[in-house]
Structures are given as structure tokens and as C-alpha cells.
Amino acid sequence: MSHRTVHDVMTREVVTAGPDTPFKEIALLFHRNDITALPVVDDQRRPLGMVSEADLLRKAAVLPDPESGTPGRWLGAHDRARAEAETAGGLMTAPAVAARPGWSIPEAARAMDKHRVKRLPVVDEIGRLVGIVSRRDLLQVFLRHDGAIREEITHDVLGGTLWLAPDAVRVTVHDGVVTLTGRVPRRSLVAVTEQLCRAVDGVVAVHQTLDFLEDDTDVAVEHPRAYHAGR
Numbered sequence: 001m002s003h004r005t006v007h008d009v010m011t012r013e014v015v016t017a018g019p020d021t022p023f024k025e026i027a028l029l030f031h032r033n034d035i036t037a038l039p040v041v042d043d044q045r046r047p048l049g050m051v052s053e054a055d056l057l058r059k060a061a062v063l064p065d066p067e068s069g070t071p072g073r074w075l076g077a078h079d080r081a082r083a084e085a086e087t088a089g090g091l092m093t094a095p096a097v098a099a100r101p102g103w104s105i106p107e108a109a110r111a112m113d114k115h116r117v118k119r120l121p122v123v124d125e126i127g128r129l130v131g132i133v134s135r136r137d138l139l140q141v142f143l144r145h146d147g148a149i150r151e152e153i154t155h156d157v158l159g160g161t162l163w164l165a166p167d168a169v170r171v172t173v174h175d176g177v178v179t180l181t182g183r184v185p186r187r188s189l190v191a192v193t194e195q196l197c198r199a200v201d202g203v204v205a206v207h208q209t210l211d212f213l214e215d216d217t218d219v220a221v222e223h224p225r226a227y228h229a230g231r
Helices: 023-033 053-061 077-083 105-115 135-143 146-161 188-198 224-229
Strands: 037-041 047-052 119-123 129-134 169-174 177-186 205-214
Touching (some): 023 037, 037 129, 047 053, 146 188, 177 188, 188 205
Parallel strands (some): 177 205
Antiparallel strands (some): 037 047, 119 129, 169 177
16 A cells, blocks of 8 residues: 655645745735745755744734724733744744655644644755645545545455455445445454555545454463463
8 A cells, every 4th residue: 555645745835934034025925825824944944933824913913902992912921022023033933843755644644733733844854845734735635536545445455465355345435434344254354454444545434344254363372370280
């Protein structure tokens, strides 16, 4: 089985800013390129941090309402310094959480979830920016056609990996949901088959009602004491 990686789904032409890029120029980059965030990089194109629309809006949030006179949002010293910053270096969230091109889609998704970010700059082996990957990019894998998913499961998983007979397991796929029916040689293969099918790109869920010929999970093991007592 082959799995799509960050390299397969990332955007390679990345709009960036330097630490000294002014606030208004960042806002203009967002508008012109229809983006909501960008990496801040040094002279070697190594990511230093990320600037998003939320970072720019923090400046407006601390201002009092001109109509009602309602005071702006109170911020701690660190966040207030960022709100008052005039360049990308002061506005950015740092350090940047980066991905590698060879990461799997689940690896990148886990990193986004752990760090609560919506995108990851992608860096090469020496830390230089080579792309950027967003949550939308990662979701591309679920656009895969049901027929392609079924073919991979049938030929690569069941036939190529598990060496099952062609008529042993019936596979149906609808909207990414896989259903497995049939019989496998051993009970232990039921869980293995389900797990391997779940790992196929584009699979949303797996439902199975697989039967088995031999229960190889219920093997009686003689206790050592019983062996010694019989001698």
C-alpha cells in the first residue's frame, strides 16, 4: 500500500514575510493572495513564526469602541506587546510548528491538533521552507473515489498483504465507508484486516461482519506448576 504524504498535498509556492515586514504590507499580502496566514522567515528561508489574521485583529480588539466608548479588550503584557507591534517579528506566533515533506497525513493532522494550529510550514532536512500545508489540504485524501478505495483494499490489502483468496472477503465502499463480509482463515486476522483497511487513504470508517475458520486466539497454555507436579 502507498500512502499520500505532506509532500503530495502541500502548497509549494508560499507567500512569506520577513521579521521587518510592516503591518499594512502583511494585510495587503493577505488580501492580494486570498490567504489568512503566512510564515515569517529569515534570510535563509527558515520559518521563525506564523502571522495570521487573528494576530492582526488583536490590534483592533484592544481599541475602545468609537461609538459606544466601550473599552477595548484587556490583554496581558505579552499579548499587548504583540497587539501594539508594527512588524511581522512582533506580531507573529513563535516558534513555528513545522512539518516535514515525508510525514504521513495522520502525522500532520496530529501535529495540528496537538498545537491547535490550522496550518504548518513544511521544511526540508536543514530547516528551510519548502511548502505549507493546511487542514483543507489534509482533507483532500477524503475526496478519493470509492472505486479507488475498493480496488486498493481488494488487491493490495486482501490479496497482496494478507494473501486471501479473491472470493474470501467481499468489499463494498460507499462515501468512504468500507463494509467487509466473508470469512478469513483465522480469528486473529479479523482485527488485522479491519486495521489495514482503516489505514487506506480516504477511508472514513470500516464495518465488518467477518467470520473465521479457526480460532487461533483461544489456545490453552499449560501452567508450569501443573507440569512440575506431574513429574
